[in-house]
Amino acid sequence: MTDPDAVLDRGGLDALVRVLKRRGRTVIGPTLRDRAIVLAELDSADELPYGWGVEAEAGRYRVRRRQDEAAFAHSAGPQSWKSFLHPRRVRQWTADRDADGGMTVREEEPAGVSYAFLGVRPCDLRAVRILDRVTTGGRYRDPAYDARRSGAFLIAAECTEPGATCFCVSMGSGPAVDAGYDLALTEVVDRDGHRFLCRSGSEEGAAVLAELPRRGADDATRTAAAGAVSRAAERMGRSMPPVDLRALMRDTLEADRWDDVTSRCLSCGNCTMVCPTCFCTTTEDITDLTGDHAERWRRWDSCYDLDFTLLHGGPVRATPRSRYRQWLTHKIGTWHDQFGSSGCVGCGRCIVWCPTGIDLTEEAHALHREATEKAQRDAGERGTAR
Structure with a gap:
């Protein structure tokens, strides 16, 4: 069993993608494409949007270059993880006419993909849990969602740079993560270098972390990570009225x-x-x-x-x-x-x-x-x- 938290560098993040792919998972994460930060399949961590942030306002979205090489210092893009767990279109059945004039109906088998989601924001982590409740938490379960969600490996990225339209503090869903993840990352970029405080939240998360090049978490990194998340909570661009x-x-x-x-x-x-x-x-x-x-x-x-x-x-x-x-x-x-x-x-x-x-x-x-x-x-x- 590895330590509950550790520190990864950029090489450790790339090793994380390799380990997950070796375990048969399709790794999805943020990347820069078509002048937006979108979610797509990653072959390596080099495809993460290092050095890119966003400027977002009501009815407006632009990517911008940052002065550092942070990978997760951007607010939510046009997609969410719903696009992979609850896709836009799902075929439910096919029917073909038989020689005798009848029809043979074949129910569509749920997709057998094994996902690893890298860089799930705290707000989106909460959203996944809400979708879990809606689609599989009641009397009727959605088999298409269940097949994609079951066993998905979730790597959260705590928010250190909220956007102008973010208000997760009002909804109690960020900027820190509390539960529902396999691994949680907090990115730190300061005079001591670029690194990621990583902690496990499940047995599989701990097993994956044990395979990565890492060093023990030091107090300076823990303090810097906690400070970055705390400051993010104070810099929300929006808020809801403090009422019921x-x-x-x-x-x-x-x-x-x-x-x-x-x-x-x-x-x-x-x-x-x-x-x-x-x-x-x-x-x-x-x-x-x-x-x-x-x-x-x-x-x-x-x-x-x-x-x-x-x-x-x-x-x-x-x-x-x-x-x-x-x-x-x-x-x-x-x-x-x-x-x-x-x-x-x-x-x-x-x-x-x-x-x-x-x-x-x-x-x-x-x-x-x-x-x-x-x-x-x-x-x-x-x-x-x-």
Whole structure:
């Protein structure tokens, strides 16, 4: 059994990728591609975005060169790990016509991939746990998700440089990691060099760490790592109002603010596509031109789609107002009733990738202000009536 924590250099990080690949795992991590930091399969740790950071704001995302060679000093990109665990399209079955005119249906076998996720942010680590609860924690289990998630090796990277749209502190999901990982890395770049404090969180994590070139964790590195994470918590770019968000959503369903935000909303669904916890899907059936072969596919869907709530009499939520309100009140309100937690982890992706720059933290603050002002007016009217 190796020590519970150790220090790796860049060579140790590259050895980590090699060990995981030798163990038969497909290693996925951040890399620079198409002027964005994206998640993709890695052949080596050299493909990590060393020296690259991001500038993100509402409706804006740019990569930028850093003055150091940090690998994980960037906020969330356009993808989340949902793209691998809960892919955009999954074939569910195929059907072929038999010689006698009947049909033979073959259920699709779940993909047998063994993932290792390198550089999972604390907010995204929480998101994976939320997806676990949604897709496999109830009476019905999603076999496609289960096959990808079962046995996945998670390497967390604690956040040391939050983005301008990050608010994980408000949601209790970062910048430190607490559980649910096999290995956790904290990157340190200072006068003593570039290194990674690494600690194991599982038996397999400890076994992998034991195979890596490493040195014992020293107090200076531990102190520097803890300080970097602590400072990140103080530099969040956004925050939620310090109130019961579940109650706020419940009590402001008729607020005027919904009209304001939905006058800007395009109902494009970008926020649901980039959200690491949105999980809604629909199914579509396709055939070839002969009609002898058919397939059923499951694909991502969005509550912003007009047809998402289509019934025989028309859509249940026919207006952008009703659809935006449904998304936000479910995400940070009624998600608690269904799954026992908030559905938001504070990653800020929905803010960055909204084409009109709608900011859910701004909307929550506005709803809180409107509710407070209404309560004050009501109290004044009651006082006058007396």
